[in-house]
Amino acid sequence: MRYLPLTPADRQAMLGTIGAQSIDDLFVDVPESARLSGPIAGLPMHASELAVERHMTALARKNIAAGEAPFFLGAGAYRHHVPASVDHLIQRGEFLTAYTPYQPEIAQGTLQMMFEFQSQIARLLGCDVANASMYDGSTACWEAISMARRVTKRGKAILSGGLHPHYVSVAKTMARFTGDQLVTGVPTFSPEPDTLDLINAIDADTSCVVVQYPDILGRIEDMSALADACHAKKALLIAVVTEPVALGAIRAPGEMGADIVVGEGQSLGVGLQFGGPYVGLFACSEKLVRQMPGRLCGETVDASGKRGFVLTLSTREQHIRREKATSNICTSSVLCALAMSVHMTLLGEKGLRQLAELNHVGASAAADRLAEVDGVELVTDRFFNEFTLKLSKEARPVVRQLADKGILAGVSLGRLYPGVEELQNGLVVAVTETTTEEDVETLASALEEVLA
Known part of the structure; x- marks a missing residue:
C-alpha cells in the first residue's frame, strides 16, 4: 500500500509558497542528460522477488572485486x-544500529565507543580534540572551510592544487550557498607540492589554506612553513588526510601547526565496499572547539561516583537554535567509526x-x-x-x-x-x-x- 498523505492541492500550495511552478523546478540543477525520461531500459515493470534477485546477482557478477x-x-x-574480528565485534547487539541516540545517556556503550574513537583520532591527527565522526572526508573538508569562515570572519579559502578534485567539487557545490570565494588550482608534474604558491597567495581576506597530506599525486611536504605563513596573516591551515595509515610513518599534521585536520577514515576497518559508506574525520585545536561541527562525547562521573559518558557538546540545529548551529550534519557514521576504532585498537x-x-x-x-x-x-x-x-x-x-x-x-x-x-x-x-x-x-x- 502506498502512503501518499498529500493531495494535489496540498502539493500545489507548497510549491506556490516556495515560488516553484512544478516539482520539476526543484530539479533544475540536475543536468538534463542525467534525468530519466521513463522507465529504466531493460527492466520489466513487474517481476517476482526471485527474478529480481537473479537479475541483480547477474549484474553484480560484472563487477571486479578488489x-x-x-x-x-x-x-x-x-x-x-581488515581482520575478521572487526566485523564480528561491530555486529554485536550493543553496536549494530548506527542511528543517533536521541536519549544519549542511555546508550553508554555507544557513547564510550565514541569517546574512545575521539581519543584515537585526536592522537592520530596530532590535535587537541576530535569529534564523533562525520559523513566522509569530502564533506568534512567543506565543514572545515565553513568553520574557518566563522572563526576568522573572512570568506576566501585557498585550496591547494594537490587537494583531491572530488573534495574541491564538494566545496564548490556548498560555496554556492554560502558565498565563500574558493581559489583553486590543479597539480603539475612536479616533485614538490605548490607550497610556495600557497604562501604567496595568502592575504588579509584569506580565511584558510587547505592542503592534502599526502596530496593527490602522493607527494609529502612539511607544512610547518605554510602554517607559520597562515598564522602571520591570521588565517587557519586545514590539512586533509585521505590515507590515515600514512600517519603511522609520517608526522601528524597537527604537530606541524595545522589548526584543523580532517580526512577519510575508510582505510582502517571499513573496506572499499564499492564506494561507501565511509567515515569522516575531524579534529582541531582546543581553542577552536566551540566552532567545531558535529558532536563531542565526554567522560564524567554519575551521582554515585561511577565512570560515565555524556554528549558534552552538540551544536547541530536539532540541539541548538538554528541560527547558532555550526552544522546540519545529522548522521555521524557511527558504525563505520566503530569499525575504524576496533581496527586501530587491534593494531595498537x-x-x-x-x-x-x-x-x-x-x-x-x-x-x-x-x-x-x-x-x-x-x-x-x-x-x-x-x-x-x-x-x-x-x-x-x-x-x-x-x-x-x-x-x-x-x-x-x-x-x-x-x-x-x-x-x-x-x-x-x-x-x-x-x-x-x-x-x-x-x-x-x-x-x-x-x-x-
Whole structure:
C-alpha cells in the first residue's frame, strides 16, 4: 500500500509558497542528460522477488572485486586487510544500529565507543580534540572551510592544487550557498607540492589554506612553513588526510601547526565496499572547539561516583537554535567509526607503525620496478604508499586495456582532471600490504606490452 498523505492541492500550495511552478523546478540543477525520461531500459515493470534477485546477482557478477585481481587503485579509497574480528565485534547487539541516540545517556556503550574513537583520532591527527565522526572526508573538508569562515570572519579559502578534485567539487557545490570565494588550482608534474604558491597567495581576506597530506599525486611536504605563513596573516591551515595509515610513518599534521585536520577514515576497518559508506574525520585545536561541527562525547562521573559518558557538546540545529548551529550534519557514521576504532585498537600504536612500514616498503619496491618500464617516469621519489607515474601514452586508454587483462592498474589523472591536457598521461598507483610481488610484476609486464 502506498502512503501518499498529500493531495494535489496540498502539493500545489507548497510549491506556490516556495515560488516553484512544478516539482520539476526543484530539479533544475540536475543536468538534463542525467534525468530519466521513463522507465529504466531493460527492466520489466513487474517481476517476482526471485527474478529480481537473479537479475541483480547477474549484474553484480560484472563487477571486479578488489581481491579478485591485481589491485592498484587509490586516490582517496584504499584496500587494506581488515581482520575478521572487526566485523564480528561491530555486529554485536550493543553496536549494530548506527542511528543517533536521541536519549544519549542511555546508550553508554555507544557513547564510550565514541569517546574512545575521539581519543584515537585526536592522537592520530596530532590535535587537541576530535569529534564523533562525520559523513566522509569530502564533506568534512567543506565543514572545515565553513568553520574557518566563522572563526576568522573572512570568506576566501585557498585550496591547494594537490587537494583531491572530488573534495574541491564538494566545496564548490556548498560555496554556492554560502558565498565563500574558493581559489583553486590543479597539480603539475612536479616533485614538490605548490607550497610556495600557497604562501604567496595568502592575504588579509584569506580565511584558510587547505592542503592534502599526502596530496593527490602522493607527494609529502612539511607544512610547518605554510602554517607559520597562515598564522602571520591570521588565517587557519586545514590539512586533509585521505590515507590515515600514512600517519603511522609520517608526522601528524597537527604537530606541524595545522589548526584543523580532517580526512577519510575508510582505510582502517571499513573496506572499499564499492564506494561507501565511509567515515569522516575531524579534529582541531582546543581553542577552536566551540566552532567545531558535529558532536563531542565526554567522560564524567554519575551521582554515585561511577565512570560515565555524556554528549558534552552538540551544536547541530536539532540541539541548538538554528541560527547558532555550526552544522546540519545529522548522521555521524557511527558504525563505520566503530569499525575504524576496533581496527586501530587491534593494531595498537606498534601495529599501526608496522602496517605503515609494510605499505611504504612495498610501494617503494613497486615504484622502482615500474620505473624500469620503457615509457614510465616516476614523478616524485618522496611518497608513502601512493605515487604518480607519467606514461608515454594517455593513461585512460592504458587503464582500460589493463582492466581488460584483469589488472586494476590505478587511477588515471585524465579521469580526475578531464580538461587538463598536461595531466592526461598521469597514473596514480597505490600499493598496500595486500599487494604482492607477483601483482607488481604482473602490472609491470602488462605496462611493457601496452606501452611498447
